Amino acid sequence: MIRRMLLIAFIFAASVATLLNGGTAMTGGIALWSYEGESGPDRWGALASQWGICSSGHYQSPIDIRGGIPASLPAVTENIQPTPLSFGLDGPTFAVPYGSGSTLTLNGTRYELEQFHFHHPSEHTLNGRHFPMEGHLVMKSEDSDHANAVLGVFIEAGSENAMLEQFWGILPRSAKRSLGSTQVNVGDLLPENKAYYMYEGSMTTPGCPQGVRWFVMENAVQASQAQIDRFIEDLTQGEINNRPIQPTYGRAILKGM
């Protein structure tokens, strides 16, 4: 257990903190958190003084997406360019930092793509149902009212996913070869029909900062079972990395029409 916890030690290097927590200011030291046991999600709020909101916040993510208020949400417009592949850490998994200049406009706000990563099983549920994986595109906006946002894409078992296949053979913990000059375009991960749910939530790893606008694609994309298994294999010791569903406390979930 101790070894596993050490393996997923969260190192507060400034760059990593920025990458994972949307710029939350944290300095010095190493805190341990995990997805189960004494440092698991129901304890995150007590593990560090800056993390209290993980327990006390009323705008925490993920949530069960159920029903939704029909709304005429504007269509997604995106200008996502390929980016050189590199891997950073995101708890027990990897995050791929995104080069500058790739943008998405969601509900009238223009966001710059910062990084993407994956969870197993999905963090959000749709009508109570988990998917095998969920991809997260983490974004920033210069609009201070909507500075932080994440776009979520459910991934279900089915056909091989061509976008993932471009780099799935070189995931960091099971790397079989060097990154070379591999480029990836996470725009290719998005479903053809980009209808989405929207709600106000938080980052899903400590310190769970709120003020995050979530856009969750209604339509799942597919990956082969072998690709899903490969991701699980690459997680630290084959663990999960999904935070449990959080209470909505009456939050509105808008459903695009």
Ligand SMILES: [Zn+2]
């Ligand atoms: Zn995530």
